[in-house]
Amino acid sequence: MKILFGFGLDDDQLIGQAVQADREGLDLVTVSDHPYLHDRLDAYAALGVILGRTNAVTAAVNVTNLPTRPAPMLARTVAGLSALSGGRIALGLGAGGLWREIEKLGVEPLSPARAVRALEEAITVVRALSGGGGPVTFDGEFYRVNDLIPAAVPAPPIWTGSLGPKSLAVTGRVADGWIPGHASDWRSDRVATSRPLIDEAAVKAGRDPRDIATIYNLPGRITTAPLPATRDASGRWRGGSVAQWVEELTSAVLEYGAAGFTYFPIADGTPATTALTRWATEIVPAVRAATGTRTPPPGQPLAPEPRTSARPSVPDPST
Template sequence: MMHFGIGVSTAVSAAPDTLRLAVQADRAGLDLITVSDHPYYADRLDAYAEIGVLLGRTERISGLVSVTNLPTRHPSMLARTITSLSALTGGRIVLGMGVGGLWDDIARLGFTKLTPGQAVRAFEEGIKLVKLLGGGGAPVTFDGEFYRVTDLEPAAVEVPPVWTGSVGPKSLAVTGRVADGWMPGHAADWLSERYRTSRPVIDKAAVDAGRDPADIATVYNFPGRITAEPLAKTRADDGRWIGGSPAQWVEELIGAVLEHGAAGFVLFGPGGSTPDETAAARWAEEIVPAVREATAK
């Protein structure tokens, strides 16, 4: 299944525009709305409060916190949040999970600052525990290095797919062992060195765990300009995508799917900004339908 989405702002000041953009994306037939998770910034909306309201204002589109700041959200409570959103929306949710990176900011919130090794071990534990706490079944007792629950009944609702934002080799291996999707960090795409060296780590870890690497989707955060006229160059000298006309976007994304196995794309504006309404319309009405049609099996 292909996933086409749009990244929206978490700024408190942009809340009215964000609501309008989410409704526009839903009506235009996009698959995903994504928001980031930085709860230590006072000028940002809480990610799960925001995604809940956006899903409540929409009818078909799914929500994704890209990615959940796991050190600030205990996995047992995260499981309750995510299964509740799934129940309330008819399954319109994907669970994004991240190791956490801005540790000084995380510590300012009152959470324990972990070493990189501890953070990765906690990340794997967190994904495993969340997955145990959905789909019904017997009560769960989990006694990990970082997380513990005792005789806790799982929600009857299934836990949605888990996508990670893994960057380092150890967290990439966690993705291969226990996750369902990967969103390459730093807006890296299928032609980047980061992708070329990272995806094999995921694939090897998946095989070593007895999994099929093809079951782990790669979905890209993909920033760029959508212009009325073609650009002479669609990529910068360093290889990063700049953008271009809808036809140039379509050609690029078709190649990503058919030649590199891309499973989806989330549109951002230049530099990771929120796309404006014009760009969002061109994305949803011109680019996405053409890519879907060309890559349909």
């Protein structure tokens, strides 16, 4: 079994945290993507530096703001990072949410329905432009390429941040994983009602729902002493002692089928580097041991490989 354990990086300590996560044996580091904010680093510029400063950890944007990054160029960017890092990259994709901010970059706004269609089309384009093969021509509703040679490297795992029913169905049809929105976890109503929609769409598309990983963004405190309650009145995870974290995450894997966790420290006065160390060296090894999670040899990326190495045929968008 292969479960991802990651860490959500803070812009202010980006490189130091990434190097620490790599050194302490985590599988994944992630950065956010808000290109309309002046005080945030460009996500893919950051990813390039992170991958250049680390040796084994996989990196991902959690999640890519697709409306500001056209799919054909995104495919080329991700292919380059994959080639240079030995495949240590995953592609998180979002249809776009803060449209008032996105429009400041000169991007044409899309209705929710069109944004979802663009998301599915983007996944098709990224896969088509990966893995080698003959020239690709694609004339879609949102993206067009003409006689373009795919990159030789395979497409990375593609995870979506889907929220609504239509985008959840896209995840089931074409994605490799799902990152539940609003840091919802395995005991939440959101996951309980959303994951069946992914599974239903997967089955209709002839896929095995088990091939679509659920990777949770998980904020919380790591305390020195056990907390009386690890969840608040609404049922949201608050955190707790190392033993409480280990018990909860072990249950998430064995009982709820969780495929990964990206930890985000809570601002409670604990230095982020201290929280990262406790997560990476105390909680993660214990959960790996309890769940039988496989860890890779040094230098080998752990990001789940695409389920098929064949580049999919490009559908005719007119049909």
